[in-house]
Amino acid sequence: IGDQNGDTALATKPKSKTARPPMYKVMLLNDDYTPMEFVVHVLERFFGIGHSGAIELMLTVHKKGLAVVGVFSHEIAETKVMQVMECARQHEHPLQCTMEKE
Numbered sequence: 001i002g003d004q005n006g007d008t009a010l011a012t013k014p015k016s017k018t019a020r021p022p023m024y025k026v027m028l029l030n031d032d033y034t035p036m037e038f039v040v041h042v043l044e045r046f047f048g049i050g051h052s053g054a055i056e057l058m059l060t061v062h063k064k065g066l067a068v069v070g071v072f073s074h075e076i077a078e079t080k081v082m083q084v085m086e087c088a089r090q091h092e093h094p095l096q097c098t099m100e101k102e
């Protein structure tokens, strides 16, 4: 009469009262070819970041290789990634944008 994993082995985690949906980090990756001004434009247009903030963030990506540019719900994050990738494709820049669960 084996334990069917019902009550002896695993304790269940108490549920926190307010369940929050998982959030996703949207990241921009550095490359050698995408113009700096284009990245600044993308950050302003799709992430609502002001001009000086966009320059600063672009330089962070340029120096560190990547940076989180925003944290969103799954659906919004997916849309941001699509918009950035489509805009980069249209302009023939190799800019990469990805998302990752927080």
Ligand code: TYC
Binding pocket: 028, 029, 030, 031, 032, 033, 034, 035, 036, 039, 058, 059, 061, 062, 095, 096
């Ligand atoms: N490294 C690029 C250059 O020197 C600029 C750049 C910054 C590209 C950020 C991509 O996500 C990026 N022109």
